[in-house]
Amino acid sequence: MHWKWMPNLLLGLALLQLLLFSACVEGRRRKRGHQVQLKRQKNREDSLKYLQYETTALRAKFGLKTVSALQIMSASKGNAEVPLGNAYNTEYYGSIKIGSSQTFKILFDTASSNLWVPSVQCPADSCLQLQRYDSSLSSSYVANGSAFEIQYATRNNQATILKGFLSTDTVELAGLSIKGQTFAEITSLPPDVFSRSNFDGIFGLGFQQISIGDVKPPMYNLIEQELISQPTFSFYLNRNNTGSIDSNGGTLLLGPSDPTLYSGCLTYVPLSKVGYWQFTVASIVLGSSNKLCSKCEAIVDVGTSLIVAPRAALQSINAQLGLTEADKRDGVYTLPCSRVSTLPSITFNIGRRDFVLPPASYVVQYKDVCVSGFTSLDDGSAELTDDRGTDYANIWVLGDVFMGPFYMEFDMEYKRVGIAPKI
Ligand SMILES: *[C@@H]1O[C@H](CO)[C@@H](O)[C@H](O)[C@H]1NC(C)=O
Ligand SMILES: *[C@@H]1O[C@H](CO)[C@@H](O)[C@H](O)[C@H]1NC(C)=O
Numbered sequence: 001m002h003w004k005w006m007p008n009l010l011l012g013l014a015l016l017q018l019l020l021f022s023a024c025v026e027g028r029r030r031k032r033g034h035q036v037q038l039k040r041q042k043n044r045e046d047s048l049k050y051l052q053y054e055t056t057a058l059r060a061k062f063g064l065k066t067v068s069a070l071q072i073m074s075a076s077k078g079n080a081e082v083p084l085g086n087a088y089n090t091e092y093y094g095s096i097k098i099g100s101s102q103t104f105k106i107l108f109d110t111a112s113s114n115l116w117v118p119s120v121q122c123p124a125d126s127c128l129q130l131q132r133y134d135s136s137l138s139s140s141y142v143a144n145g146s147a148f149e150i151q152y153a154t155r156n157n158q159a160t161i162l163k164g165f166l167s168t169d170t171v172e173l174a175g176l177s178i179k180g181q182t183f184a185e186i187t188s189l190p191p192d193v194f195s196r197s198n199f200d201g202i203f204g205l206g207f208q209q210i211s212i213g214d215v216k217p218p219m220y221n222l223i224e225q226e227l228i229s230q231p232t233f234s235f236y237l238n239r240n241n242t243g244s245i246d247s248n249g250g251t252l253l254l255g256p257s258d259p260t261l262y263s264g265c266l267t268y269v270p271l272s273k274v275g276y277w278q279f280t281v282a283s284i285v286l287g288s289s290n291k292l293c294s295k296c297e298a299i300v301d302v303g304t305s306l307i308v309a310p311r312a313a314l315q316s317i318n319a320q321l322g323l324t325e326a327d328k329r330d331g332v333y334t335l336p337c338s339r340v341s342t343l344p345s346i347t348f349n350i351g352r353r354d355f356v357l358p359p360a361s362y363v364v365q366y367k368d369v370c371v372s373g374f375t376s377l378d379d380g381s382a383e384l385t386d387d388r389g390t391d392y393a394n395i396w397v398l399g400d401v402f403m404g405p406f407y408m409e410f411d412m413e414y415k416r417v418g419i420a421p422k423i
Helices: 044-062 069-075 218-224 311-321 337-342
Strands: 003-005 080-083 085-087 091-098 102-109 115-118 142-153 159-173 176-188 201-204 232-237 250-254 267-270 277-286 290-300 332-335 346-350 353-357 363-366 369-372 396-398 406-411 416-421
Touching: 080 091, 102 115, 115 159, 142 176, 159 218, 176 218, 267 277, 277 311, 277 416, 290 311, 311 332, 311 369, 332 337, 337 363, 337 369
Parallel strands: 003 142, 102 201, 115 176, 290 396
Antiparallel strands: 080 250, 085 091, 091 102, 091 159, 115 201, 142 159, 159 176, 232 250, 232 406, 267 416, 277 290, 277 346, 332 369, 346 353, 363 369, 406 416
16 A cells, blocks of 8 residues: 655644855855855846846747746746745645646645646545546647555544546646656545645655656656756745745745755755655754654655654653643644743754754744644554555654755755755
């Protein structure tokens, strides 16, 4: 059985510095050695002309015909930008087109590798309220028909199974057309789970190793079709505590990273296992001394809202934060917002560097409701191992709560993740 979790759906809370061409500057702490003064300042007109030239060349290369001003700017750096929507700091989604004219809102998910959308052949109410793909309206549609099934594990160990079949069509993301992309048309969608969500389907950004049906994930085709100049993508998530849906939810950049969005250098950590974006965190420490784990296995998942911790670690966190079972609502722990500033920070040592989350980052605030950003899937009652032997009981899932303060690059070629503080 293939499955993954999706705690974000179970929350139950209805709830320039223009450093053009600049490399990161690591040297502040370093002794000044041999220094080469680079002359970057061109006269303005020259730079503009250069930019114009580059833009034209890249537009030709990418076949971008109708692009917005924003996309032209991005294309000049060899990347393309997907604007993200942010629902309650728990769901980050964007827009894609399948065929030439059918638009879907999809949730980005780095912990799965398939693209699925509801099918016009799904008659259930759960599908009727969403956009449904209709292959008869697309001239680029190619039938496949193989059965598809994906199972989501829920907090109370109830299985949620989605069923459908595979189809192939052109998928457009950030103005880039991915030809011959195989995806799933969902014909059976359980009620409730997706009913309050702000998206129609899910867009997996994981590796092919965890792709159901071994379907080639969209990012692979995007790279093979040379639609971006470098096989990386990155997320910059905006956080918004007003408890509303924010259309300015940040950015998914396809292609090279944008150094104007982060400070200093990206710190890279190699993946410990390819499939999820999984790596080893040297240590996770709450406050000054509560070491929750060392050599902790973790996956980064933009499709998960909170930080999912192993059971023992969650118990230790809650004890230190003064949270008890009485504070639990719908599987998450609530606390008075007035207490947030008194809570300790949590430090993740990744790639020999400390990444610190202050309480204001790991507590999710919805107006005057505050929710601890830590949860666990493991209530001790079930075995949490999937068919690839991943032991979920001991793994950390670093969701949106973790990603919030950081710019994160996902490098498919060198199989590594890069992290730096956001600007
Ligand atoms: C359907 O797609 C799968 C996954 O890409 C592929 O292995 C299979 O050959 C395709 N089948 C048909 C009939 O095209
Ligand atoms: C939060 O979202 C609302 C609604 O989109 C928007 O008006 C507001 O400016 C956003 N606040 C921040 C801090 O981004």
